[in-house]
Amino acid sequence: MPTWLEVIFRTIFAVVVLFLLTKILGKRQVSQLSFFEYITGITLGSLAAYISLDTDKNWHLGMIAILVWVAISFGIEYLQLKSKKARDFIDFKATVLIKNGKVLEENLKKERLTTDDLLEQLRGKDVFKVADVEFAIMETTGQINVLLNRENQPLTPKHLGIKVAPEKETQAVIMDGKLMPEPLDMMGKTPKWLMDELEKQQLNLQDIFLGQVDSYGDLTVDLYADNVQVPQPQEKPQVYALLKKCEADLELFGLASDRQDAKKLYEQCSSQLQQVIADLKPLLRT
Known part of the structure; x- marks a missing residue:
């Protein structure tokens, strides 16, 4: 077999093996790399390159090394799931950097962070004043999470005593000009309802790149033609205006009536x- 063809087959084989082994290790390998997992990822990549390019007869040893690394990584993850002490030893502990608006300099030095590094991380969280921070902690992944003190936290409907309806996940009911039956059914809507909504907006199904239904049952669409403005539904503002008019009418009737009852x-x-x-x-009003 020609060398170039052998390299192609080995590369494809290495890619398939790495993909399968990564699936076994799970999503955490990608989304939350720990210190050990970072080393594992680099090593597996190097071993895969060895399998692809080393054309001697011992290339299968690289495959054995990959399997050993994956087995060790899988074992360590299992140990972490079972033991808090193992998690703290392998992934380290989270470190408090700011408490009650005061920077903990010793912890900052422990994590080898400069003041500039800390301020940069805070600006990434839209925080520009250390005194506004109630609590800042550096996670085991190196990410810094911030809790603002109460007077600087954004207002929510709960703070104002307003009850809001529970949110449902927004579903994509149209993709690439095609209707998606399952997400539409999850929102309790029918294809006829969708076609009626499109007819109200004078739109055709095949002209829509993406259509979504939110938790309030509103349909929003993105067209293939980016220069075309989609008319927004006005039912909710109209209902709100009608209720306000009814309220004003009742007050007017009360003022105009001569009877106390x-x-x-x-x-x-x-x-x-x-x-x-x-x-x-x-x-x-949304």
């Missing part, structure tokens, strides 16, 4: 409608 009834209904509008406002 009627005034009281109109005021009561207006107050109840105000509460309904306040509860629905997060949904109707």
Whole structure:
């Protein structure tokens, strides 16, 4: 067999083996590389290159070395799952860098971070003032996570006492001009509903690159033609405006009525409608 052809076959073989072994080790090898996993990744890549290019008769030894490395890595991951002490020893412990707005210099030196490094990491979290930080911790992956103190945390509906409907995952119901039945069914919608929504916006299915339905049942689309503006649905703003008009009418009727019982009834209904509008406002103003 020609050498160049042998190299091609060995490379394909090495790629397939690495892919299968990576699947065995799991997603953590890619998403959360620890110190040992980082070394393992480099070593496996080097061994795969040896299998592909070393044309002597001992290339199979590289395959044995790969299997040994994967077995050790798999064993260490299993040990980490079973033992907290093993996790701390292999992956190290998380380190607190800032507490109550004060930088812990000793921990900073321990992790070999300069003040510039810390400030750079904080700016990456949209934090520009150390005093605004309640707690900052360096994880075992090297990432720094930040908790702002309460007065600097962004407002949420809970802070304002507003109840919002539970969120569902947004589903892609149209891809590459084709309808996706399963995501549509997950959102409790039918193909007829989707076609009716497209008809309201005067759109054709084959012209849509991507269509998504959010947790409120709204359809948003991205067309192949980037210069075409898609009209946005206006049902929710119209409902909100109608409710506000009803509220204003009830107040007006109450002011115009000469009967005290009627005034009281109109005021009561207006107050109840105000509460309904306040509860629905997060949904109707989106």
